[in-house]
Amino acid sequence: MNLMTIQQYKNEIILFISILFALFGFIYKSSANSYVIENKAKIQQQISEINKISSLKDQWAGKNIANKVKVLKNVVASNKINSFNKKSKKLVAKYSNLTAAELNKLSNKLINIPVQIVKLNINQIARNQYTMEFTCKW
């Protein structure tokens, strides 16, 4: 293509370049749009999964749970605790002669600690006297 031809079709060449530029812009925008549509939901789902896992793991397998369950030993008088065995990540406890108020307090404490209640038995042995035994793990 000699200079004369370029000169002859200068307008068309300029216009063609600008059309190519617009086309490039359109392709870039379209690819960005597809990329965003494809990945945004995926990324957000991954973030939400990770956040959910972190929060669940912190809640049900947190490092402080072992300390928190120790509270259950101090809620009632020690003579009412028949056994309190904490081994690894498991606690088995037995209480007796609990008043209704103590039973309430103990139950509330237990359900407010993020442990898995594997077993719970509450029995009334006399008027306003209860026994309670539970097994929990974390």
Next chain:
Amino acid sequence: MEPVTVKNSIEIILTPQFYTFIRETLDLKFSYQAKQIAESLFDDYINSSEKYQYHVYKCEDQWCYFAYNIEEIEIFLKSVGIEKHRVSKIYFAQQLSSELEQAIQLSKSSVLQTIDGTVTMLPSKFMNSDTQFNTLNLNSIKLSSGISMGASLNSFISLKETIVLTSLFSLLGVIFILEGSRLKSSISEDDEKLTALLDENTLYGSSIQRSSILGKYQPINDNERAKRQTLKEISKLLSSGSQLESLTINQNTIIANIKTSDRATSSQVTNRAKAKQFKSSANGEMVKVEKKI
């Protein structure tokens, strides 16, 4: 013509030897229509073996047509030392017809004069010896309808159209690119957040591992919340007339036996338990409520 040195862009006025001029009365509205038929109008006047360009504009009630050979003009410009890129506009001497009513001297041998409305170049010897030549002051004349070198080359698209369309497409291109960048940046924030989370928790990088961990903790969360909610609901069934006799939580069942003071309270507790989706049964003053988790 003597060679010249040109440093800045210039405009040139073509004398009649560089173009063929005709004037036509045509019932046309637009110049593009007039230009479409230009070639056929010059059939009898120009050499068809050469490539000509055409220019047309409306002059009073008629259309003024010009046929010119841009290559011939370029060769001439080159011969006098004018580079073609220095030429910003080309005009035709015909456009000065009113100014050339009185002849001007182009050189010792030629003069330019309007004869019967057409600018014509004449040999000086045809003029009377006492002819007074005019001086053409181009600064006082405003020329319009000039053509550019590019536009003169039979471009399919005029300069004006080129400018408008190029601006439009460039603007579109810029808008598309900006929009694309905006879209990409909208995801980059989430992407950075995900990268930071994965850096903190490298184990969660794989979706299989995430599903496995979720599969472990989600049921624990659901079951334990359900157990606690059920315990709260059972405690709400108790009142001054009803006491807890026993309560058992096994793997996925919660059973509570509630001792009531009379049958009316028993029925009341049963109804309230049913309303809370408990499976309940009354045996005298004893009410048994049960829920599967």
